[in-house]
Amino acid sequence: MPDVTALRAFLDEHGLAASRPVGDADLAPVHALRTRLRPLVEEADTERRVAEAGALTAALGGVTLAGGGWVGTVPDDVPVADLLGVVAGVGLLAVQLHLGAERFRPCSSDTCEGVFIDTSRPGRRRYCMPGLCGNRANVAAHRARRRAAGTR
Ligand SMILES: [Zn+2]
Numbered sequence: 001m002p003d004v005t006a007l008r009a010f011l012d013e014h015g016l017a018a019s020r021p022v023g024d025a026d027l028a029p030v031h032a033l034r035t036r037l038r039p040l041v042e043e044a045d046t047e048r049r050v051a052e053a054g055a056l057t058a059a060l061g062g063v064t065l066a067g068g069g070w071v072g073t074v075p076d077d078v079p080v081a082d083l084l085g086v087v088a089g090v091g092l093l094a095v096q097l098h099l100g101a102e103r104f105r106p107c108s109s110d111t112c113e114g115v116f117i118d119t120s121r122p123g124r125r126r127y128c129m130p131g132l133c134g135n136r137a138n139v140a141a142h143r144a145r146r147r148a149a150g151t152r
Helices: 004-013 024-042 046-058 080-098 130-149
Strands: 064-066 069-071 104-106 115-117
Touching: 004 024, 024 046, 024 080, 024 104, 024 115, 046 080, 080 115
Parallel strands: none
Antiparallel strands: 064 069, 104 115
16 A cells, blocks of 8 residues: 555545545554554464454444444544554454454465455355466466476
């Protein structure tokens, strides 16, 4: 996310903070949040993930999982990075609660360091970006098979 325009596009894409002004001052906190989130996907320790995800939402107070959804309002004057923290924290907790720890995974591609959260219904997703990492892996496997068959 290189600049404010990219941040705005990201927020709009996800239907967030429509009425909120964003500026250069929001970039560093958003980047810091990203750095903070990655270990929560990689983290094998469920208790720690839940504690850290809870901490992301607790900073604002009044957000909790209730019934089938989440309840809470984020005041308009809360910085964008904190708003994203709440959304991410609640999302992490919801996946942990409803889908389980095995949904937090590294990408299966040999050439990708990505991690992702599988929120698909069957839960068999293998790549962080199926269209990209999945295709690359398929192409590599195809080439390997052709080499093995001796038909270059
Ligand atoms: Zn990947």
